[in-house]
Amino acid sequence: PSQAVGALALESDGKIIVGPDLGGTPTSPMSIFRLNADGSIDSTFALRSGIKNFGNTRVDLIAFQQDGKVLIGGAFDVVNGYPRLGLARLLSDTDPLAPTSVVSRKTHGNAGTFEVPLPLTGPPGIECRTGGTSGNHQVIVTFPNPVIVDRALVTSGVGRVSNMTVNGNDVTVDLTGVTNAQTITLTLKQVTAGMSSADVSVSMGVLFGDTNADGFVDSADITQTKSQSGNPLTSSNFREDVNIDGFIDSADISLVKAQSGTAAPPATSPASTVTPTSSSNKWYTSRRKTTSVLRPR
Incomplete structure (x- = not known):
């Protein structure tokens, strides 16, 4: 009309x-x-x-x-x-509930906190550092807007959520019982920003010792770890501190050698997905640069 x-x-x-x-x-x-x-x-x-x-x-x-x-x-x-x-x-x-970043965060002794970026597209990123005997990991999901989240749960892979906190745009999820050589998918249920609501899933590969993140633990990872032995931790080499004690040394080299031959199974889950849960809202998921979905500020 x-x-x-x-x-x-x-x-x-x-x-x-x-x-x-x-x-x-x-x-x-x-x-x-x-x-x-x-x-x-x-x-x-x-x-x-x-x-x-x-x-x-x-x-x-x-x-x-x-x-x-x-x-x-x-x-x-x-x-x-x-x-x-x-x-x-x-x-x-694009989408008010599409994450702007996802990281796996760990503290390396007195050397500080370092984060493994987990890509939002393509194959999931790989966390190569130890989760300790309990398989503990921490994932931080950042959104473009402050959000409310109903709950978090593991929807694929082995592990469970032990705690979740929401602080404005950031959702911090503590995982425990996460086993090695797998892809684990974490789903945030009923993520809400304004009138928009969705379930948001992010995936992370877990392969202890895979310092170069190629999906295999082999001689390349051993060589890489040896090359950084004795060096202070930086944003460029922290992955080689696989035991997260704040030092890259013979202990890390031995741990990577012990894992040689292990590999991550092919990922079957996308790096991230946003599934709308509110039928009253219009959603546009194109990631093209020409997309102009609007929100007020």
């Missing part, structure tokens, strides 16, 4: 952002749209849960800031689940 236009804004690439003049009741939120140069709707640009008002909703103004953010003004009370009275600034991003 046809709809009156309340505001238009032309982008430098020839695309046009359109704000309807009337619509968007509390039970039927409205949105703004972007048209391609040929007049077709750009499906990569959308408000996740729309603009609402207790009366009729209207967009009177659309403006661009120098940093690329979009300002909208008009008659509305809520934008994407956030209270916004008549004015909102929209940020371009």
Whole structure:
């Protein structure tokens, strides 16, 4: 159906952002749209849960800031689940519940704390350092926004969650009973930011002694550990301190030698997944740089 236009804004690439003049009741939120140069709707640009008002909703103004953010003004009370009275600034991003980083963190004696980055795409990253006799590991998941998390659990692999804390954007999960030579998947249930909710899963390979993270413990790992023996720990060589005592020495070399011949099974789980759990929200999971899903700040 046809709809009156309340505001238009032309982008430098020839695309046009359109704000309807009337619509968007509390039970039927409205949105703004972007048209391609040929007049077709750009499906990569959308408000996740729309603009609402207790009366009729209207967009009177659309403006661009120098940093690329979009300002909208008009008659509305809520934008994407956030209270916004008549004015909102929209940020371009992909998914509000897609992690921005995942790491495995351990303290290496007096040398400090070091983190193994766990990639968000492709094969899962590999943790090569000891978990001790109890198989203890700590995973930190960071989100683009402050979140609320219902609970955490291991959904694939051997291990269990012993503790979880949420501090703003960061979710810290302590694991125990994690066995060697496996891929373990940790799922955060009912992660919520604003009106968006999803289950978020991240995977980590566990292979003690695999200092070069190639999925095998072999002569390459032994040679690498020997080459760093006696050197102070840095962000470049901490993986060789496999016993996390703060030193790279003969003890680490012996431990890697003892693991030679072990390998991680091929990973069957993706590095990370986001599964929406709220059917009332729109989700856009494209990771292309052209994607412009909007949220207010």
